[in-house]
Amino acid sequence: MKSEMGIPLRVLMVEDSEDDAALIVHNLKRGGYDPIVNRVETAAEMETALVQKQWDIVLCDYCMPQFSTVHALDVVHRSQLDLPFIIVSATIGEEVAVAIMKAGAHDYVMKGNLARLSAAIERELREAEIRQERRRVEEKMKQMAFYDPLTGLPNRNLFHDRLDQAILGGQREKTTVALLLIDIDRFKDVNDTLGHQQGDIVLQQVGRRIQALLRKSDTIAHLGGDEYGVLLPETGVEGAISTSNKILAALEKPIVLNDLPLCIEVSIGIALFPEHGGDTETLLRRVDMAMYVAKQGGNRHTVYVSELDRHSAFRLTLISELRRAIENDDLFLVYQPKVDMKKGCTIGVEALVRWQHGDRGLILPESFITLAERTGLIKSLTLWVLKASIQQCRQWQLNNLPLDIAVNLSARNLHDPELSEKIADLLSTSGLPAEKLQLEITESAIMVDLGRAMENLNRLREIGIRLSIDDFGTGHSSLSYLKKLPVNELKIDMSFIKDMDEDDDDAVIVKSTIDLGHNLGLSVVAEGVEKESTWNRLLKMGCDSAQGYYMSHPIEQTELTRWLQKTSWGLSMPSQSLPQIKSRDVA
Ligand code: C2E
Ligand code: MG
Ligand code: MG
Numbered sequence: 262m263k264s265e266m267g268i269p270l271r272v273l274m275v276e277d278s279e280d281d282a283a284l285i286v287h288n289l290k291r292g293g294y295d296p297i298v299n300r301v302e303t304a305a306e307m308e309t310a311l312v313q314k315q316w317d318i319v320l321c322d323y324c325m326p327q328f329s330t331v332h333a334l335d336v337v338h339r340s341q342l343d344l345p346f347i348i349v350s351a352t353i354g355e356e357v358a359v360a361i362m363k364a365g366a367h368d369y370v371m372k373g374n375l376a377r378l379s380a381a382i383e384r385e386l387r388e389a390e391i392r393q394e395r396r397r398v399e400e401k402m403k404q405m406a407f408y409d410p411l412t413g414l415p416n417r418n419l420f421h422d423r424l425d426q427a428i429l430g431g432q433r434e435k436t437t438v439a440l441l442l443i444d445i446d447r448f449k450d451v452n453d454t455l456g457h458q459q460g461d462i463v464l465q466q467v468g469r470r471i472q473a474l475l476r477k478s479d480t481i482a483h484l485g486g487d488e489y490g491v492l493l494p495e496t497g498v499e500g501a502i503s504t505s506n507k508i509l510a511a512l513e514k515p516i517v518l519n520d521l522p523l524c525i526e527v528s529i530g531i532a533l534f535p536e537h538g539g540d541t542e543t544l545l546r547r548v549d550m551a552m553y554v555a556k557q558g559g560n561r562h563t564v565y566v567s568e569l570d571r572h573s574a575f576r577l578t579l580i581s582e583l584r585r586a587i588e589n590d591d592l593f594l595v596y597q598p599k600v601d602m603k604k605g606c607t608i609g610v611e612a613l614v615r616w617q618h619g620d621r622g623l624i625l626p627e628s629f630i631t632l633a634e635r636t637g638l639i640k641s642l643t644l645w646v647l648k649a650s651i652q653q654c655r656q657w658q659l660n661n662l663p664l665d666i667a668v669n670l671s672a673r674n675l676h677d678p679e680l681s682e683k684i685a686d687l688l689s690t691s692g693l694p695a696e697k698l699q700l701e702i703t704e705s706a707i708m709v710d711l712g713r714a715m716e717n718l719n720r721l722r723e724i725g726i727r728l729s730i731d732d733f734g735t736g737h738s739s740l741s742y743l744k745k746l747p748v749n750e751l752k753i754d755m756s757f758i759k760d761m762d763e764d765d766d767d768a769v770i771v772k773s774t775i776d777l778g779h780n781l782g783l784s785v786v787a788e789g790v791e792k793e794s795t796w797n798r799l800l801k802m803g804c805d806s807a808q809g810y811y812m813s814h815p816i817e818q819t820e821l822t823r824w825l826q827k828t829s830w831g832l833s834m835p836s837q838s839l840p841q842i843k844s845r846d847v848a
Contacts, residue, residue: 267290267293267294267295267296268293268294269294269295269297270289270295270296270297270317270318270382271296271297271315271316271317272297272299272317272318272320273299273301273307273311273316273318273319273320273344274298274299274300274301274319274320274321275300275301275302275319275320275322275325275328276300276302276320276325276349277302277325277328278322279300281322281349281351281372282300284375285320285349285375285378286298288376288378288379289378289379291379292378292380292382293379294379299314302325302327303327303328304328304332304333304336307328307336308336308340311336311337311342312340316344317344317345317386318344318345318346318347318382318385319333319337319345319346319347320347320349321333321334321346321347321348321349321366322348322350323348323349323350323353323357323361323369324350324351324352330348330366331361331364333346334346334366337365338365343389343393343396344389345367345368345382345386345388346366346367347366347367347368347369347370347378347381347382347385348361348366348368348369348370349369349371349372349378350369350370351371351372353371367385367388368381368384368385406418407422409482409483409485411461411465412468412483413468414468414472414481414482414489415480415481415483416483416484416485417482417484417485417490419480419482420482420484420490421541421545423480423482423492424438424440424490424541424544424545425541427492427534428540428544430494431495431534431535432535432539434495436495437495437496437497437533437534437535438492438494438495438496438533439492439496439497439498439500439504439531439532439533439534440490440492440493440532440533440544440545440548441490441491441492441493441501441508441529441530441531441562442484442488442489442491442529442531442532442548442549442552443488443489443490443491443508443527443528443529444488444489444528444529444556445463445464445467445487445488445526445527446526446528446556448460448525449487450709451463451523451525453676453709453710453713454709454710454711455518455523462518463516463525464483464487467489467512467525467527468481468483470511470512471489471491471508471511471512473511474504474511478494478495479491479493479494490548491504497533498531498533498536498564501531501533502531502562502564505529505531505561505562506562508527509527509561512526512527527561528552528555528556528561528562528563529552529555529561529562529563530548530549530551530552530554530555530562530563531548531551531563531564531565532544532548532551532564532565533564533565547565548565550565551563551564551565553576576632579629579632580632580636580638582618583616583629583633583642584638586616586618587638587641587642587645590645591616591617591618592614592615592617592642592645592646593615593617593649593817594612594613594614594615594646594649594650594653594817594818595612595613595615595815595816595817596610596611596612596613596653596815596816596817596818596821597610597611597808597813597814597815597816598610598808598813598821598825599665599667599786599807599808600806600807600808600812600830601806601833602796602799602800602804602805602807603800603805604833605829605830606830606831606832606833607825607828607832608663608664608665608806609664609665609667609699610664610665610821611666611667611668611669611701611808611815612646612649612650612653612666612667612668612669613626614626614630614642614645614646633671634671634673637673639673640673640674640677643668643670643671643674644683646669647668647683647684647687650666650698651666651687651688651691651693652691653818654666654693654697655691655692655693658693662822662825662832663832664832665696665697665698665699665727666697666699667698667699667700667729668698668699668701669700669701669702669731670700670701670702670706671706672703672705672709675702675706675707675714675717675718676709676710676713676717677717678713678716678717680717681717681721681724684698684721684726695725695726696726696727698726698727699726699728699729699749700721700726700727700729701729701730701731701752702714702729702731703730703731703732703735704730704732704733707730707746711742715745715746715747718746718747718748719747722747727750728746728747728748728749728750729748729750729752729786730743730746730748730750730751732752732754733751733774734753734754734756734757734770734774735754735756743777744781748783749783749784750778750783750786751774751777751778751783751786752785752788752808753771753775753785753786753787753788754789755787755788755789755809756789757770757771757774758771758787758789758795758799758809759791759795761798762792762795762798768798771787771799771802771804772802775803776803779803784805784806785805785806786804786805786806786807787799787804787806787807787808788809789808789809789810790807790809790810790811791811792811793811795809795811812828812830813828
């Protein structure tokens with residue numbers, strides 16, 4: 262057979278006998294191969310050969326005095342090459358053969374039966390190819406594990422890896438590394454209102470815009486959700502800030518979705534190696550903190566400073582303490598009377614939550630409602646408030662106190678599909694008629710996702726619960742939707758009420774809101790009535806009811822019963838029937 266017709270085969274032959282080698286080559290040629298053979302006799306020779314050239318197969322004699330087969334196998338394994346390894350032996354017994362195959366050899370062929378060799382080689386080459394293909398697929402999968410399919414950007418894994426590398430580089434070269442964490446503000450609202458598909462487009466666009474302004478040596482990653490990480494090697498604080506400003510500028514232009522421009526804003530946290538942390542974990546924690554503070558403070562970017570640590574530690578403690586407070590009933594309710602202006606009597610109360618903290622004392626809702634909203638604790642918090650309010654109101658009812666109760670809901674509650682069911686359960690367990698319960702919802706909470714809000718509001722209305730729009734006038738929402746909302750009441754925000762005596766504009770707004778409410782068939786409440794003059798003016802304007810310090814601050818249950826007995830704004834019933842109720846507690 263002519264050699265140029267054979268299949269090229271690069272053979273690394275471990276063989277101490279030249280004659281045997283020639284015999285093997287002869288056999289290969291007969292089997293249809295065109296072998297290029299390099300014969301080695303020692304480990305050192307073999308190692309050199311493996312590094313210097315590429316091989317298709319190793320053929321290894323079993324009986325060599327100075328270099329054992331096991332040793333040769335080990336040399337191949339250490340080279341990390343996946344080469345088919347066939348033992349070609351004169352003497353090997355079955356048991357030894359099996360042992361060596363277990364050690365990693367692929368096959369063995371007796372020198373007396375070399376006709377088998379070609380077939381063995383063919384099979385091993387095929388199997389090697391399959392192994393290689395599988396490795397390619399694994400490699401591809403690994404690759405996919407490092408990139409985010411939505412944006413095509415590096416994902417969190419790769420980002421952390423690059424950060425590790427950048428820190429090592431920084432340590433070696435004594436250079437700084439800047440880390441930015443970018444988070445889209447109110448992205449949840451985008452997703453909730455426009456749908457996930459549009460949300461995805463926003464995520465892609467933001468990634469693309471940021472990527473476009475970075476250098477090749479920088480890394481941008483999509484870390485998941487609405488978060489991006491940017492890694493700037495050899496960059497200090499000035500560079501980090503100027504890049505942040507560039508990112509903010511690039512995101513100023515609205516993103517167009519379905520021909521509609523959408524303005525998005527981001528908050529950026531900045532942390533630097535080595536100034537703010539010497540390792541990946543610390544840096545990531547600190548950049549997260551900086552981002553959180555940027556978001557809280559409404560700053561567009563914030564560089565980490567050590568004071569932020571305390572801030573964040575405080576926040577974390579507060580979250581877990583609040584969780585415990587909800588579980589342990591360390592919350593309590595205060596009630597602010599709501600007075601019917603024309604009749605001059607109290608018709609209901611608004612329940613407002615308070616937190617009696619073991620060490621920090623009394624905490625007002627403004628210090629923990631937002632936190633609860635951010636962390637999802639708001640669900641259990643609201644449930645606690647609802648339960649306590651409903652029980653209390655039922656208690657009043659049993660004691661012949663005709664008081665309605667109003668409970669505040671957050672946006673998150675309004676988007677909880679189980680809300681109406683949970684409330685219906687609470688009502689039926691307590692035996693309180695649904696009409697006694699009112700829910701206060703802010704305009705902005707409704708507008709976050711009008712569709713879903715409407716569903717929930719309609720369901721609540723069907724149960725018979727009354728609904729009120731809280732803080733009305735602050736939500737910049739259009740009036741057209743107001744007609745469609747299944748609500749019973751408008752509460753004019755106290756910012757308009759407070760100054761209406763001095764500020765004519767405010768007075769005009771209040772008057773027209775009252776008229777608007779009445780035109781829509783709604784009852785109108787003024788909140789934050791602090792003075793007699795305000796009361797009188799509202800009365801003249803036709804406002805239906807009022808709440809405020811002028812009548813009463815929010816007070817605990819026992820104080821409320823006392824107040825109801827002595828005030829001129831008492832209940833529209835003979836006051837001698839007022840019972841004495843001791844405990845403030847309702848649970
Ligand atoms: P809001 O629902 O608008 O409640 C009225 C707030 O104004 C209460 O503050 C009340 O104490 C205060 N206020 C009442 N009359 C006057 C007045 O004449 N002058 C002034 N300056 N203020 C007055 P509070 O209790 O601190 O609650 C603040 C906000 O926290 C509430 O605003 C409500 O949005 C939220 N909140 C309170 N309790 C809950 C709750 O159980 N769940 C939820 N989701 N939010 C709650
Ligand atoms: Mg309210
Ligand atoms: Mg309000």
